[in-house]
Every structure is written in structure tokens, then in C-alpha cells.
Amino acid sequence: MLSGKRILLIIGGGIAAYKSLDLIRRLRAGGATVRCILTAGGGQFVTPLSVASLSGDKVYSELFDLMNEAEMGHIQLSRDADLLVVAPATADLMAKMAHGLCDDLATTALLATDKPVLIAPAMNVRMWGHAATQRNLATLRGDGVAVVGPNEGDMACGEYGPGRMAEPDEIVAAVISALSPPVKPLAGLRALVTSGPTHEPIDPVRYIANRSSGKQGFAIAAAAQAAGADVILVTGPVDLDDPAGVAVKHVESARDMLEQVEASLPVDIAIFAAAVADWRVANAGEQKLKKTAAGMPPLQLVENPDILATISKLSDKRPPLVIGFAAETEHLIDNARAKLARKGCDWIVANDVSPATGVMGGDRNTVHLLTRDGGAASTDIKVESWPVMGKEQVATELVARIASSLTGKTPEKTL
Ligand code: C5P
DSSP states (O other): OOTTOEEEEEEOSSTTHHHHHHHHHHHHHTTOEEEEEEOTTGGGTSOHHHHHHHHTSOEEOOTTOHHHHHHOOHHHHHHSOSEEEEEEEOHHHHHHHHHTOOOSHHHHHHHHOOSOEEEEEOOOHHHHHSHHHHHHHHHHHHTTOEEOOOEEEEOTTSOEEEEEOOOHHHHHHHHHHHHSOOOOTTTTOEEEEEESBOOEESSSSOEEOOOOOSHHHHHHHHHHHHTTOEEEEEEOSOSSOOOTTOEEEEOOSHHHHHHHHHHHOOOSEEEEOOBOOSEEETTOOSSOOOOBTTBSOOOOEEEOOOHHHHHHTOSSSOOSEEEEEEEESSSHHHHHHHHHHHHTOSEEEEEEOOGGGOOTTSSEEOEEEEEEOSOTTOOOEEEEEOOOEEHHHHHHHHHHHHHHHHTSOOOSOOO
16 A cells, blocks of 8 residues: 655654554555654654664754755655655644744754645643644644544553553554555545525514524535535525635525525535524515614514425436434424425425533534435435534535445545
8 A cells, every 4th residue: 555655754843652663664564654753752762773764764853954965855855755744743743834833853844845744743731632732623624634542541640541652553544544545435426515504584683583603504515615515605694704715605595595595506415514594574664674663673483495395306406315313402303304395395404402511602513414315206215313523523424325325435434
């Protein structure tokens, strides 16, 4: 798997650096060539001589080494590799990477590279749990950096918890996966996702809304895009950045959402994750409603169009796979089954949104997937209950199911 691959291994300053010696050995045994940068801190834990002996190459550590620049500049060093691996990645290295700082050879190579980067964090458990490190981790993930570990266990400092560097065999597995070309099982397919709440105007300054954050729908759009689909995301008002590579249409009301959904057809997959307001105000004021002596203004509500049902029941442009959501606070599965039949969709993702679950607006979700294969007339419904997981992971799993249902292929990794 690693044959002919060139790894630039950056060894940071942590007690876990001793494991990086074994990592070098394993990577080379797998067929990779390994070139190493030893940071000043790393050099306190392992010697350049051991690193050079195991890698079979010169060890690089000084940024302003003229000889070295004459032989190979730091830019060249970082571009000459197929993958950069930082192991151990200390809290300091992660912070510098997250902020684009470059005051030594390791950080300069990391900033100058155009190659994928994998980090194996290792640090004291409290340093790992610190908000600053977690912020940096999120930034690095957002920048596309792959992360392996850390593992939980006894620490060299005598504490217990997450912070131990992943074992060399785990890092080798992560290296192989980082070097494998991503499988794009949804390539060539168009996916439509709705997300977020809708805002139904009462007057020009007030509206009816709900607590949907849009996080689940955005995560699904991003996962479908990562799986190679052309994704259109129609979203109500949310406080989230548009996912990269996705065509995003921002709307306010349910009727706007339906219009944009219809304009996006035909698609191969439609996933309706939006929490569409069931009602809108029939007599919404053209001007701001005023308090009057006559008391409260009567708001007349009328039903909004049901976007999921409308699209599920189309005769011509009905997408081959239509997926709805059922957010329920009681009788989850029974209500979801009934919804599947009533709306005419193929699958339902059912989730319990009782306030105690923290699902609405939160980052985690506990879902049940109801699938009906064999057309809308089929009564053969399967129910799969998934463990509690992050909304990104729910999205990845859902996209994996979609891929295997439509194409028989699955994305490379289901988390
Ligand atoms: O009926 P209920 O709102 O519980 O149905 C939820 C499902 O229907 C979700 O997939 C939601 O996006 C969709 N829906 C819709 N248009 C509506 C109401 C719900 O697309 N007006």
C-alpha cells in the first residue's frame, strides 16, 4: 500500500517522540521512503542519529541551514513528499499550524506545503481538553488536516485521559487512508438538500420561526458533496457558513423554499431536512403592526405547502430517492411510519427532539432510519436504530446508505 510513497515526518517535542522511531520503521517496512524533520523540542527526546539511522536519510532541523538550502530548500522539502505527518503533534505545533505561524523548519514546511497533512496529537490531558487546543483542532480539521488519535490512557505525566499519541500501527493505517484517493460514490449524481427553519412573516419586522439550527442539513450537504454529488442546498435563515463546493440558495419562507426546490429539479436524490413552518400568517401586515387600544391583532394562520409531500407525489420529475425527516417528541417510530406513508417518500430519518435530548440546535443526534424499498406502494418498512452520534457522522452514515442503495458503492470511510 505504501510502496513508492514519500512521507515527510515531522517529529515534535513530546515524550511520544520515541514511538515515532517505530513509526519510521513501519512506514519503511511498508515500502515508503521517510524523510524526517526533527524540531528543537523533538531533538530533546530522540537523537538525530537514531532518526537518521532508521530513516536512512539525513535529518533536517535548521531553517537557516545554508548548505541545506543549497541542497534542498524548505519549500522543496515539503513539496517533495506525498504526505506530511506530524507525530507527535504537540499543542504548540497545532497552535502554530492553526494560526499559520512559521518560525522554524517544521512549521515553515507545513505552511509551504500543497500536500495532504496528517497529525497525531500527543499532549497532557488538560492541554488536549483546553478550549484553545480544541479550537485549533477544529480549525485544522476545517483546513482539511487529517487527525489520528489521541488515545485515552495513562499519561507519562501521571494523569489519565485522552492525550496519548496513537500507536504506530494506527498512524500507519491513517497514513494509508490519507494517501488513498477518496472514493466518490455519488459522482455524476445531483442531490438536493433542504435545511434550517423557515421564517414566516407576521409583518415586515416580525416572523414565526422554530429552533432548527440547520446543522444536520448542512452536514448532509457537505457529506454528499464529499461523496462526489453535485449538491444544491436550499436553506432557511441560519447562522452557519455555506459548505464549500455546494450551490446554496438562501430563502426565508416555506413558499420561497418550495419555489427554489422546484426550480432545482430534476435531481437524483432529495433530502428534506428543513424544519419547515407548518403555518404562515394569512393576514401578514404590510406595515409594522402597532399596539392599539383594541387589543391584540388577530393572526390568522393558513397551512404552508408541504414540500416533501409535493415533491414525493410528482408524477414526472419525482427524484428516484426522496428522504424526509421526522422530528418527534413522542411515539417516534409509529409517527415516522405514518409520515412515510402519508408523505409518499422512500426513507424517513426519525429523531427524538424532546427538549431533554438537546438535539434541536445541538451537535449530536440519535436517529432511526426507516427505509421502504420497492416503491411508494410497498409496506415493507425496515427500521434501523443508530447510536447517538455527531450530526456530521449521521450525515456520513446517511450518505453511505444512499450510495449503496443507488450505486452499490459506499464512500471509503463511514466513521
Ligand atoms: O409533517 P412534518 O413537519 O413533521 O414533516 C417533516 C418532514 O417534512 C421533513 O422532512 C420536512 O423537511 C418536511 N416538510 C416539508 N414541508 C413542510 C413541512 C415539512 O418539506 N411544509
